[in-house]
Amino acid sequence: MAETMKGLKRTHRCGELTAANIGETVTVMGWVQKQRNKGGIIFVDLRDRAGILQVIFEEAECGAENFAKAEKLRSEFVAAITGRVERRAAAANENLATGEIEVRALQVRILSEAETPPFPIEADSRTKEELRLKYRYLDLRRPDLQKNLILRSKIATTIRTFLSEEGFLEIETPILNKSTPEGARDYLVPSRVHPGTFYALPQSPQIFKQLLMCSGYDRYFQVAKCFRDEDLRADRQPEFTQIDLEMSFVDVDDVIDATERMVAKVCEEAIGLEVALPLKRMTWDEAMNRFGSDKPDTRFGMELTDVSDVVKGCGFGVFTGALEAGGSVRGINVKGQAEMPRKKIDALVEFAKGYGAKGLAYLSVMPDGSCKSSFAKFMTEDELKALVEAMGGEPGDLLLFAADRLKLVWSVLGALRIEIARQLELIDDNKFNFLWVTEFPQFEWSEEEERYVAMHHPFTMPMEEDLALLETEPGRVRAKAYDIVLNGVELGGGSVRIYQSDVQERMFEALGFTKEKAYEQFGFLLDAFKYGVPPHAGLAIGFDRFVMLLVKADNIREVIAFPKVKDASCLMSDAPNLVDEKQLEELHLRITE
Template sequence: MAESMQGLKRTHRCAELSAANVGETVTIMGWVQKNRNKGGLVFVDVRDRSGIIQVVFEEGKSDAELIEKAAKLRAEFVVAIVGRVEKRSGAGNEKLATGEIEVIPEQMRILSESETPPFPIEENSKTKEEVRLKYRYLDLRRPDLQRNLMMRSRVATLTRQFLSEEGFCEIETPVLIGSTPEGARDYLVPSRIHQGNFYALPQSPQLFKQLLMCAGYDRYFQIAKCFRDEDLRADRQPEFTQIDMELSFVDVDDVIEINERLLAKLFKEVLDIEVTLPIPRMTWQEAMDRFGSDKPDIRFGMELHDVTEVVKDCEFAVFKGAIENGGSVRGINAKGQGGMPRKKIDKLVSFAKDYGAKGLAYIAVQEDGTAKSSFSKFMKDEEMSALMTAMGADKGDLLLFAADKNTVVWDVLGALRLELARQMELLDKSEYKFLWVTEFPLLEWNEEQNRYTAKHHPFTMPMEEDLVYIDSEPGRVRAKAYDIVLNGNEIGGGSVRIFNPEIQSKMFEVLGFTPEQANEQFGFLLTAFKYGVPPHAGLAYGLDRLVMLMAKEDSIRDVIAFPKVKDASDLMTEAPTAVDKKQLEELGLSIVREKVKQE
């Protein structure tokens, strides 16, 4: 029978108690983690978000009625206990922060009873994620998830403090906005009053923060909810949170400098890790050439080698064909993996094919210096020797090659490099390697649409010295864009914005917009730019991804209170759900079911 807490006030959270409290009478409240009845001696572990404290009900110290009541406690009962803190009578528990002490109770109230939970409330749960997400309110009681969410809160609080002290204003921007087709797919919200018209949920506050710069707010930030209706992965959610900022009268170096200090503060305060400043920088071109990725993991080597010149005259058709079609031949050296079994190499070939490769050529250098190769019969001895030298091959190494157009080769070897690092256990989660990637291409060619699209967004400023190529060679133009990368994950990105109307018009023209189309979609911003717009730049972090890495987790679901699964559904609330017919009628909507074709 549940009792009232009337008259009781909690004095401490469970793990806030220490040897310094010995002799004090305290009141704790929390959940029963475990109950061990030894007959006349009952040990009860009580848990709250701070941790666990042991409460000991013992004959001679607690009355018989209280001991009998304690014996009936079960896991997840909610209790309030008034008692005296004492040194543990037996051996301490080094695994617990409160392992030196225990509480001897004087009174206990059962505030709430619990059914047997569908899974144990414990760290590093082995229960299937689907079950845990269905009962997420129980899953969130687990100490590891509670630590993650408290870390997230700490990161948000420190960010607010830091940016406020740097002169930033926290300003909220709208959640119901107009749809902008450029970029990812919008979530749409039908309007009841304006039937047939729709709001969109923001993919980012981009346009509004630029308008705030036009409005003279100088430095803006917001911890903003954003929405993208896109295919999900372990590090993506349909709704996510950005640490969003914009600054006026700045250039690339100014934005980078302030954000380096922000990151240094977060990692020092939250993890007690010193971030060495300045953070290294690398151009997009260098990152792609060396690592096959615009978000390279620099915790390990295994860099790409461009061997196009070395093999350009060989008779191996795969290499020859790629070079003749304007592509390249590149490879990576997996040090010490020359003895890898053929079956395992075949799996790497299959892996490479998933990333667009037609195949994967290899040389396994044996311990005696001889080479086993999938293509040696097409190569002269001196060509093989030159290739191995170019790859820095030693005895026992495995050399892997991709040959195709550059984009495919980069994708394949960039992914293969990470896969090999996982297999070779080169990825240390306790190591944090930051990198700025700069000078991204302004535009990228979209095969499906047969036109250039913005690599970041249409408001990114080109490098001034590259503007001469905007008409003749648009793909050659670099952007004043920058990403901050941590351990192979892009945790934030931004750019200097276009504030010159002529450059903005030219950008829209290159993207295939007519002046009318540009005005229809972005007219309010273009009009605002007619009234004196300052040079401005910004950056946004993915808060979920940043905290995931800080917490050493593999999925952002482990740092979000109520996440969704890969099909964008919520297993706990069962959203999305059907709605009442009347609601649809008010919105002027009807659901058209897709007819299933008969076989």
């Protein structure tokens, strides 16, 4: 039967005791990891968030009553134990932080009994994730998950301290907002008081943080909860946390400087990583041309090479056809893989097709210097030689080519270089390669809507030298936007904001907004801009992603306490779920088949 605390006070957490405590009488409380009864002596491993501690029960020391209680202890029972800290009689356990010591029990109270858990509570669990997420409250007891969440808390504290010392004010913005259809799908909340109308949960605090700059708060930040109704993947959740900030009277360099100093501080405090500043910068054009991605992983080479000029007059129709259609021919050099089995090459072709490619052309430079290729018969020896030379090919290399629309070629080869690097184990997991990607396109063409849409959002300032192109060549306009990238993952991004009303009107026109539509969606922000708005800029960092990368987790769910699964449901609480008819009536809603 469970006992009460009866005034008993914990003196230490289990993992905090060291050899310095030898001789002290202490009281520890936690969960039983395991109990081993060796006859006249019982060993209990007691666990809390700080670690595991070995406790020894001998009847002569603790008395018959306490020894009998110790015999009842089972896995996940909650116990309070008072005893004396001693040096371990046996050899120290180097796998435990408390491995030099043990506690000789004098008293035990069983505070809570437990059923046998559905899986072992241990680090590096091999239990299926679905079962772990169904019993997430048990999963969260595992030492590796606790370590992740403790570090997450420490990182949040470091960020708050850093930004406060830099003059930022932490200000909360509303969760119940107006829906703005630009961007991802909103999560909608029906209003009971205003029938037929809906709030939207924020995809970001964008408009409100800009209003705070209009209100003179100068530097704002928030550890902000955000929501997006979009398909999930390993580094995405329907509700997520971002480190959100905005600054007045600044330009690109000011935001980048503050952000990278904050990132460096976090890395040093959290994992002892020294980040060299300033971080490298790369324009969007350079990132796409070299890596086929606006979030390039620079921990390995295998960069893209444009061979369009080299093959433009060749006899291979796949190459020439793509070029005649206004496309591009580019390739990657997989060093030392000329003799990759055909089965593996075919698998890479199928992988490329998953990104929209019609196929892949390949050329193996054999050890004797000869070429083995899927298209050699369509090209002369000189043309093949020129192609190999342009690719930096050497005996033993495998050259892979994509030919299509430039955007598609980038996408295919960008994904392919990552997949090949993963298969060949070319990626050093101990490297942390940060960089900034700058000068993004202001717009991208939407085939679905047959108009230009904002690559970031409609309040992003174009590069001053490109303003003249807004009406005539919007596709060439570059934005004063910047993303911070870590190991091929977009960590966060931001931009300088438009603060002149005439530029904002031109921007809306380029996006196909009428003045009426712009005011319908963003009227309160545009009205605020009539009353004196400072130049301002900001950024948001995906907090969950940042922690995931620092702890080297494979999935964002490993750093979130209660995450959702791929269909945005919670296996533990069974959300989302049906509600009763009365609630629907109050909200003036009816469910249709």
